[in-house]
Amino acid sequence: MTDSTTRSYPLFSEQNSAEAVNARIGPNVAPRTAQVAAAVVRHLHAAVKEIEPTHEEWLAAIRFLTETGQKCTDWRQEFILLSDVLGVSMLVDAINHRRPGNATENTILGPFFVDxxxxxxxxxxxxxxxxxxxxxxxxTVSDTEGRPVAGATIDVWQTNDDGYYDVQQKGVQPEGNLRGKFESGAQGEFWFRTVRPRDYPIPDDGPVGKLLATLGRHPNRAAHIHFMIRAPGYETVITHIFSPDCPYLAEDTVFGVKESLIGEFEKVDDAREGKIYGYEGPFWKTARSFVLERSEN
Known part of the structure; x- marks a missing residue:
């Protein structure tokens, strides 16, 4: 027998497992928290019922998550890598950045941005x-109406030609190697010098790398340069320029490639033009117009 202040819960069974768990979410829990928790429980229980794991398999899954957490450091976030290789990072990003047709498309931030x-x-x-x-x-940086955005901040970062970010090789690479921040000019223009990006493997010496190998997948990212473009009154854009001839465009391990983000690279072997940019030998050129959407805030 219960009084009016006591809640009655259904008993747990295989058939009603998710309902039994979700019934215990308190009445005063924030609605969004209750919604998220209930959805996670429903889908997790549905997956377990479909898979029907053995006790040993479930313990292996728990060990995998434990090892993933233990691999995290100040500069390496193994859970971000897990989210990336499962396509979840790109899905969350797509849901949160549904932009007008001419606005620059987002892709994932990745774990190696340094503010x-x-x-x-x-x-x-x-x-x-x-x-x-x-x-x-x-x-150039412009708005969706084609007007230049002056004073936009353009953060750029990429791996070196050995396939590592500077934070992965502290004491080996110069500090701040292949990172920079620039501001767009009065007509939204910007330019800088760097090196052509190369493909590289995500860190695969941890549990996420083992997972990829188990699934018959490689750990390679398509060659790219990261960009983050910020300007007051506009939505921040986190995006890439991908090298058009990279063999991993169609199978980027974190699903980050979008067709609109594949660049055009031109080989230049002209001494007069090279002198303008400070190069004595051949070099490459690429151009990209970033289009920002007005912020609603």
Whole structure:
């Protein structure tokens, strides 16, 4: 017998397992928290019923998640890698960035962004280790009406020609190698010098790498340069430029490639043009126009 202040819960069974768990969510829980928790329980229980794991298999899954957490450090987030390789990062990003047709498409941030890098003058060379094929990147920042956005902040970062970000090789690469921050000019213009991006494997020495191998998948990302474009009054854009001839465009391990983000790279072997950009030998050029959507906030 129960009084009016006591809640009655259904008893647990295989058939009503999710309902039994969700019935215990308190009446004063925030609605969004209750919605998310209930959905996770429903889908998790449905997956378990479909898979019918043995006790040993379920313990293996728990060990996998434990090892994933233990692999995390200040600069390496193994759970982000797990989210990335399962396509969840890209799905969450797509849901949260449904933009007008001409606005620049987003892709994933990745785990190696570093905030607070110094602002550099237009034309600065962010390659500090001298490795790789020289590349000039130029472009503009505008709004969806085609008007230039002056003073936009353009953060850029990429791996070096060995396939590592500077934070992965502290004491090996120069600090801040292949990172920079630039501001767009009065007509929204910007440019800088770097090196042509290359494909590289995500860190695969941990549980996520083992998972990929178990699934018969490679750990390679398509060659790209990261960009984050911010301007007051506009939605922040986190995106890439992908190299058009990279063999991993169709099978980027984190599903980050979108057709609109594949760039055009031009090989230049003209001494007069090279002198303009400070190069004595051949180099590459690519241009990209970033289109920002007005913020509703």
């Amino acid at each position: 607070g890098v110094p602002t550099l003058p237009a034309g600065a060379n962010i390659c500090l280790d001298g490795k790789g094929e020289p590349l000039v990147v130029s472009g």
